[in-house]
Amino acid sequence: MPELPEVETVRNTLKNFVLNKKIESIDVIYPKIIEDDVETFVNSCINQTINDIDRVGKYLVFKLDNIAFVSHLRMEGKYHYVDRNEPVNKHDHIIFNLDNGKQLRYNDTRKFGRIKLVSLQNYRNELPLSKLGPEPFDATCNELYEKIHKSKLPIKHVLLEQNIIAGIGNIYANEICFAMGLDPNTPASNLTKKSVQELIDVSCKILNEAIKQGGTTIHSFSANGIDGLFQVKLKAHMQKICPICNGPISKIKIKGRGTYYCPHCQKRRR
Ligand SMILES: [Zn+2]
Numbered sequence: 001m002p003e004l005p006e007v008e009t010v011r012n013t014l015k016n017f018v019l020n021k022k023i024e025s026i027d028v029i030y031p032k033i034i035e036d037d038v039e040t041f042v043n044s045c046i047n048q049t050i051n052d053i054d055r056v057g058k059y060l061v062f063k064l065d066n067i068a069f070v071s072h073l074r075m076e077g078k079y080h081y082v083d084r085n086e087p088v089n090k091h092d093h094i095i096f097n098l099d100n101g102k103q104l105r106y107n108d109t110r111k112f113g114r115i116k117l118v119s120l121q122n123y124r125n126e127l128p129l130s131k132l133g134p135e136p137f138d139a140t141c142n143e144l145y146e147k148i149h150k151s152k153l154p155i156k157h158v159l160l161e162q163n164i165i166a167g168i169g170n171i172y173a174n175e176i177c178f179a180m181g182l183d184p185n186t187p188a189s190n191l192t193k194k195s196v197q198e199l200i201d202v203s204c205k206i207l208n209e210a211i212k213q214g215g216t217t218i219h220s221f222s223a224n225g226i227d228g229l230f231q232v233k234l235k236a237h238m239q240k241i242c243p244i245c246n247g248p249i250s251k252i253k254i255k256g257r258g259t260y261y262c263p264h265c266q267k268r269r270r
Contacts, residue, residue: 006210021049022048023097025097026046026094041115057162059128059129060072070128072114081105084103093111094115154188155191170259172203180202184252185268238258244265
């Protein structure tokens with residue numbers, strides 16, 4: 001699943017192609033992707049220009065002339081920017097026909113992604129974005145500490161809760177715990193304010209590094225996908241050997257998600 005850095009890379013890449021292009025028409029092949037009434041969605045977006053693309057957590061926000069729509073890629077969602085005569089792929093579900101003869105296609109093998117209209121001025125205060133916690137970049141230690149210091153849930157679980165902190169998914173949650181030398185099973189309530197500040201700092205560092213690598217390895221046309229992720233050097237997630245102690249990486253499940261950590265280097269706090 002694309003996490004904050006991948007979505008940021010998609011955003012930056014898409015901006016190179018679709019900004020200032022007008023949406024002439026929209027072909028909705030698989031309507032369930034769109035959470036609104038399909039006709040309303042189409043009528044709201046056609047003849048509008050894509051003026052900007054924002055990102056909030058893992059959501060993209062396409063800002064048009066007088067409306068916006070949010071797009072969540074979920075597991076496998078991708079945007080492709082192609083010529084109109086390019087054969088339609090069976091996983092292309094929504095096709096935006098742009099006024100330069102190109103198409104922006106939403107492609108999703110799993111069909112879990114969703115697109116929804118929001119207001120242009122106030123989208124951060126509307127669902128689904130209003131339920132998100134701050135991104136690590138905007139999080140404050142006191143606020144995050146208040147939210148988690150009574151939670152007995154494992155810290156890894158808490159990192160995945162988008163209403164507490166937005167943008168982190170399974171891969172970067174594993175990497176953040178590894179970078180902190182923190183056992184992912186540590187109850188959130190065990191973290192002192194100092195550890196919470198460290199959690200924010202390490203999260204920012206890891207996400208920023210990933211954005212930087214995504215940004216440098218993804219170039220124009222391969223940019224359509226989200227292969228930036230695979231360029232990032234992961235230290236714990238899906239790894240077998242700890243790069244610090246050369247011991248084995250353990251795999252357990254937390255919140256049903258594959259959790260990789262080094263039992264030697266990652267300790268419970270307190
Ligand atoms: Zn180790």
